[in-house]
Amino acid sequence: MAKTIMIVDDSASMRQVVGIALKGAGYEVIEACDGKDALSKMTGGKIHLIVSDINMPVMDGITFVKEVKQLDHYKFTPIIMLTTEMEEDKKRAAKEAGAKAWVTKPFQPPILLAAIAKLVQP
Amino acid sequence: MPQVKNNSDSKFLYGSLPALPVILGGVIVSWQDGATLYTGLFNVLLAFCGIGVGLFLWHRHANELAQTNARWEQDESSKIDAVATYTAELERLLLTISPILSQHVMVSREHTEQEITSLTGRFACMVSGLQQIVDTTDNTLGGQQHYHLDSVIDASHDLLQPVLESLKRNRQAENNVVDDSTLLQAETNINQTLSLLSLALTHYRSDVEALRSNAEQIRGEINNVLVALQFQDRVSQILTQVESNLLNLQKTIQKIQQQGSNRDGNMIQVEEAVEHIEENYKLVSSPSNRAADSSADLTFF
Numbered sequence: 001m002a003k004t005i006m007i008v009d010d011s012a013s014m015r016q017v018v019g020i021a022l023k024g025a026g027y028e029v030i031e032a033c034d035g036k037d038a039l040s041k042m043t044g045g046k047i048h049l050i051v052s053d054i055n056m057p058v059m060d061g062i063t064f065v066k067e068v069k070q071l072d073h074y075k076f077t078p079i080i081m082l083t084t085e086m087e088e089d090k091k092r093a094a095k096e097a098g099a100k101a102w103v104t105k106p107f108q109p110p111i112l113l114a115a116i117a118k119l120v121q122p
Numbered sequence: 123m124p125q126v127k128n129n130s131d132s133k134f135l136y137g138s139l140p141a142l143p144v145i146l147g148g149v150i151v152s153w154q155d156g157a158t159l160y161t162g163l164f165n166v167l168l169a170f171c172g173i174g175v176g177l178f179l180w181h182r183h184a185n186e187l188a189q190t191n192a193r194w195e196q197d198e199s200s201k202i203d204a205v206a207t208y209t210a211e212l213e214r215l216l217l218t219i220s221p222i223l224s225q226h227v228m229v230s231r232e233h234t235e236q237e238i239t240s241l242t243g244r245f246a247c248m249v250s251g252l253q254q255i256v257d258t259t260d261n262t263l264g265g266q267q268h269y270h271l272d273s274v275i276d277a278s279h280d281l282l283q284p285v286l287e288s289l290k291r292n293r294q295a296e297n298n299v300v301d302d303s304t305l306l307q308a309e310t311n312i313n314q315t316l317s318l319l320s321l322a323l324t325h326y327r328s329d330v331e332a333l334r335s336n337a338e339q340i341r342g343e344i345n346n347v348l349v350a351l352q353f354q355d356r357v358s359q360i361l362t363q364v365e366s367n368l369l370n371l372q373k374t375i376q377k378i379q380q381q382g383s384n385r386d387g388n389m390i391q392v393e394e395a396v397e398h399i400e401e402n403y404k405l406v407s408s409p410s411n412r413a414a415d416s417s418a419d420l421t422f423f
Binding site: 011013014016017020021024084091094095099100101102103104105106107108109110111114115118 | 344345348349351352353354355356358359419420421422423
């Protein structure tokens with residue numbers, strides 16, 4: 001059975017690009033345009049991993065990670081931050097919030113897929 | 123009485139003779155003191171003259187300085203006026219250009235967005251096309267296999283049919299000896315079938331290798347396109363930012379113009395603006411550089 005991955009990014013093009021990479025590798029994809037939209041789509045269905053941007057309107061990535069960690073059903077879902085940011089402070093904030101990995105944009109699809117393969121539960 | 127007086131005068135005169143040297147001495151001393159006094163007074167006068175001359179020179183210099191300052195102020199004022207006129211011209215120019223520029227940026231952004239959407243769409247079509255090609259190739263391979271398998275089955279049928287007929291004949295004749303010609307035919311058929319099977323396997327192996335190599339190349343191209351799409355997306359975001367900044371610039375200029383004399387307080391803070399631009403315009407130098415430094419792109423916590 002294919003694993004489900006949620007992509008959270010305010011850029012439709014970026015969601016499409018990540019989606020193509022993930023679907024090509026056999027994953028099922030759920031898309032959300034910001035943290036709030038993503039939370040509204042987390043209604044109990046199985047999500048094996050979340051790939052989230054940081055700089056988004058309405059709810060940013062770090063706040064979203066903190067919110068996910070408060071949800072009983074999703075608190076153990078691994079989260080990868082996919083962002084253009086490179087500052088150590090932001091990396092530290094993401095780690096403290098509960099993110100499992102940090103991938104810098106623009107990303108090479110094999111790198112993202114390798115990170116996902118390592119974090120998705122078998 | 124006058125004589126008496128004269129007498130008393132002469133007495134006084136003569137009586138006072140011994141005092142003459144004292145008086146002369148006093149006069150001499152007084153004269154010396156007077157000379158000293160005159161010298162002192164002269165010196166004081168000289169000093170006053172000097173001070174007067176100094177004051178006069180200072181006054182003249184001060185006047186000259188004041189005149190120079192006045193001239194400089196006048197020059198500077200005319201320069202400031204010229205700059206103000208120039209700035210006003212620039213502002214007018216900016217106000218004229220800003221909407222056009224903003225429109226151009228907007229158009230450019232929309233164009234880029236359309237390009238990205240179109241490119242992404244075309245890319246998705248390309249991926250599905252490739253998928254179809256791969257599927258077709260698989261089917262073709264499958265077809266070849268079917269063809270070869272059919273040959274094997276036909277050959278086996280050709281092989282088995284004479285054997286079955288021979289066995290039938292033998293059973294009818296209740297004789298256990300197998301017909302030599304039938305055996306020979308069966309052996310030939312088996313050999314033909316094996317060579318066909320071997321040929322099919324060779325074709326299949328070479329096709330699989332070619333397919334694997336093509337798939338690797340296609341995968342590499344797909345990755346390159348995905349990275350390029352990300353850069354285009356970034357360019358689009360930057361254009362959005364530029365558009366927003368242009369609108370802000372236009373608003374700021376209008377505000378400055380409205381406030382008129384209170385210009386300095388509303389001037390654009392260049393350093394602040396540069397910092398803002400530095401914070402917002404983060405561009406990665408080139409895709410190849412990024413690809414070379416891929417180890418820094420992934421961090422596990």
